[in-house]
Amino acid sequence: MSAWTDRILQEFPADLSRFWIACDPDDLLLDERILHGLRERGFEVLPFEDSVAFRTEYEERYRAAWDRGEEGASKALVLQLRGNDLNVLPWDYVRMGRKVGLSLAELFPRLSYGVVRQIDTEHHEALFLAHNKHATQDLGEGATKDFILTHIFRISPYLISGPEDFWPEVLQLHYRGTELPPLLANHVSTVLKETPLGELPIAKLLSSKSYAVRTVQDAWGGFLLQYGIQSDGSSDDGPAGELREATVPFEHPDVRVIVDTMFFEGALQPIETKGSRADLPDWIKVGLADDPNAMANLVSEGVKRIATELPAIDSPHREWVELARGLGEVVSRFNNLKADMAGPMQQQVRELQLDADERLKDWLLQHFADLPSLPAAKGPVMVHHVPRYLALRRSAGEDRIALLVFDGLAMDQWPQIRQHLAGRVPGFTVDEGGCFAWLPTLTSVSRQALFSGLKPRDFHTSIETTAQEPALWSRFWQENGLGKHQIVYRKGLKRAEQLTELDEAVSKPATKVVGLVIDMVDEIVHGAMLGKRGIAGQIDAWCESGFVEKLVLLLAEHGYHIYLTADHGNVDAEGIGRLSQGVISELRGERVRTYRSEALAASVPADIDAFRFDSPGLPDDFLPLYAHIRGAFVPKGEQIVAHGGISVEEVIVPFVKMHLPRTTP
Template sequence: MSVWTDRILQEFPADLSRFWIALDPDGLLLDERILHGLRERGFEVLPFEDPVSFRTEYEERYRAAWDTGREGTAKALILQLRGTDLNSLPWDYIKSARTLNLSLADLFPKLSYGVVRKIDSEHHDALFQACKKHAAQPLGEGATKDFILTHIFRLSPYLLSRPEDFWREVLRLHYRGTGLPELLAQHVAAVLRDTPLNALPIDELLKSKAFMVRTVQDAWSRFIVRYGVETPSSEGKPAESNTPIVPFDHPDVRVIIDTMFLEGTLQPIEAHIQPDDLPDWIRVGLIDDPQALTHLVSEGAKRIATDLPSTGASHRDWVEAARRLAELLYRFNELKAADADGLQRQVQTLQKEADVRLKGWVFQHFADLPSLPVAKAPVMVHHVPRYLAMRRDSGEERIALLVFDGLALDQWVQIREDLSARSPEFSAEEGGCFAWLPTLTSISRQALFSGLKPREFQKSMATTAQEPSLWTKFWQENGLRKTEVIFQKGLKRSEQLEALEEALSKPTTKVAGLVVDMIDEIVHGAMLGKRGITGQIREWCDTGFIEKLFLMLSKHGYHIYLTADHGNVDAEGIGRLSQGVVSELKGERVRAYRSEDLASSVPPGIDAFQFGGPGLPTDFLPLYASGRGAFVPKGNKIVAHGGMALEELIVPFVKIKMKKE
């Protein structure tokens, strides 16, 4: 337990009260380490976001048990109010609860509150310890920014006098997954305003990993041409470009670039012609022989295997691990069959180890995810509508949510690379979020469009028929009229776009929910595993449907967000479950039962495990096939979903742009 976590937890002595009200304007309790620490002590945190929803959970899951002398689902409940107005709560809550105040202003009294509140919660622990050691007196706004840059991000803008110094720090920050908050990125840009570095888009490079990667990728294309390398697009001449020059040949820069190529963050470029005296360190970013990509996949798998998250990792660590694995799998699936066969065991071993670690993490931490804040990005798919509503409040008047049914992260990478090659206007701000468990369409996609947890739509958990009404209802509750919201599913072909455009182009349309289900259709008909799916996705991309859809949405002023309800994995049969109507909900990787007795009726020879998880009805008990097994005849190989493998559980969440920056 960290010093910071202990400081928060000490506010909640055990057995002092069953019901607490925490006035928490900065969302301190919605940090996964705090949530986990409280849960270990028997506390459950429930954000007060919707009065009706909170009242239902409070009465059914807590008060009813407490009134009869029982413990309920937790020893104590904390109502977390994102504000300081106690009088906004019902009187019976105030009367029966113990109230306390939590604020960054009180916990960091020597730092500027306006700056500290802009810093991600993942940095609070390090900042708290740094303040204890180094903050001797109160600091103003500028001094607080410098203090945080120095002690948290290990960066001093006053020392960045040369291009190699700046690029080293940019690459280091993003490689560690800690781009600067916008406030600090702007501060660094202001400090460097009167230096030669001012010509660079400093704040964008420091705060946006996607922008940095695009910039470095373009700069690499120009850089290798200077060494005499000819690529399909260069024709032996450096292209005219406004892309900044990156000092790739500096040792401090080179070592990070090398790793980015190996792990898939940067894509190597096909080299038609290269000089004999080309330095060896440049070759890692080139594909110059049939074995070059094979080597990249093998080395990338080794690096990822040594850096898999542990059970104590954060959800961000797992999203990053899923992204790195997706880049690797995309490259693996692009290999020729003979080359892939030689690497298959290494890749499968990596996948197995990742799944084992993820399962341990899920059992400890998945219950905390639904309560995490969504201001910066959704953590779970049911956070997506709320996040989009916040984007509308921030000025994004028209929003389109594209849900690619069944799209795994590695398949998104394939689509991204295809779009990057065919459309210079395309760019993407990439992230990821967690699907709901079990990772079935009727559960996770319905949560995605409704903004609700599964137990809040339990009557329709076996169908997707209620999605249009749930999507519309959410937006009506957030200030839109029914006529301003559209929903359409079954999209997959270019000839459907004309009718869709008619609805999207209406001035009254503000929000669109669109289901693109080609990937799910391909997956359920797959005969040759995920490598075979790669070829089918490539053929679909060649039709131009995705590019046309993005361009159409952009033309009509929509901010485009893309996600998925779940991913998919190669699975192998462990035995069919012939239970008739005993199973309430049937999937190839999961079955759900309405009682413990029914769930226990599974034959002992079937390798499976139970995990109820949060947000599900109390009488809904999922049983998962272990590893990458499936409830089909033994030895049968299929592509499926429903379980908690890394490629099923963590899905892309991407903002699409179709304008050149």
């Protein structure tokens, strides 16, 4: 355990109290490492966000058991209060609870609190060590910014004087999977204002990975012109157009090695060209789509790289999201290869998928319970965080919001949608991320959580149906200040002719939030006969119908900020044998069976390769049994595409914000 984690956990000695109140204005307890450490000690952390909801859970799952002399859901409960004002709590809590105060100001006394609070929680541990070792005196705001840039982000703006210094820093920063907080990015921009780099939007390049990647992607086309290679069908539109005259030094060794990796892992896309020379360096060929072997090489090299970077059992959830995105890009490319190229590497891809799935399963068994309580301010960690995050975005000025839920869209199928939109919608860009579906990854469980903002335990009466989704979506937004007439929900969307009726609803001036279920991918999956490679071709054909770009453009025209996600993904699976007992949550739940009693759940034949995982957040009488890794409860050897289980492609789904010229960034 780290010094940072130990410092927080020392505030919670075991056996002193069953009920704690933590005044935590900086959400220090909602760090997954801290949550996991507390849980290992028998403490459960429950944020105090709604008085009624908190009291219900506290009374039913903790206090009632304690009054009976039982342990209850955990040995001790920590009420996490985001602030210091105990007056907002019921008097009986304040009387009973043992109080603890936590603050970044106290933990980093030599640094400026206003700067430190802008740093993401993933950097707290490194900053704590650097502070204790190197901060020998009190530092003001400017000195604190320089301290954090040097010790955490490894950037010294005073040593940057030109493109050869700047672009390696930008690419290395984003390749490490991080972005500068706007406060620090603006500081770097101010320092570099009088240098030759001063005309660049430095702050945006450092604080937005999507913007930086789009800039490099566009600059790649300009770089190829030096070799007499012209891109085919490139657009001059889009937010990166302002940088077309800027030069990214692609031939610089520090830039070239990262750009090469970005092509392999899918962050950068090879471009179509109007012909190229045979004598090009191999590292340039990686970024060209007209080489018949280029895509196959990208898949093969991508598999090798990802296989060496799989997250460990103690990795943070962000590493799993990044793994899922990288693997999704590789699998998407593989599924779109011609059969003669895909065949030789099929085993290589499958071994990576199996290894990743096995590791994710082990990780989830230890860490899934930490995920529901993580903060959603910078992006949803789980699908039930999505409404809360969107409500925060509305508070930040995004007056009209549209949520597109592509039912069943796996991370490896999202690149097809993205590529299609990029080719059909000038200036289209995205901020890409991901979040975790609820387990089991069934529509009635995870999609209801997505639209309601609730854990499945909180909609236990409808957990086997999606009929309550419109009411749950409406209730969430009404609780967040909107009127019923300002809320739209539609499902079953898949065809362009349905957009006329939708236009009538979303164009009304009163409408503020729109929740849409696009179910074509799930429909394709449930009828799949040729596995996920066959599904890839069907998704491409559906995209060619024009529905997706017409939907996106319709929403953009009416001023909506557009977000896309999915309730779960899907996976190639093989039959391990049928089960005759148990109650299935939905018709095509071949990857999981759910039971209403322990007796039924325990009656599974010993020769069935399956396992139990009663994940926190489910109703007490909703007991899932999962087929192991890529197995399915269908006749042995039968090949299907399904969902419901625990695999990277089912559990981690896209969460994307779209940017179009007609929307406000």
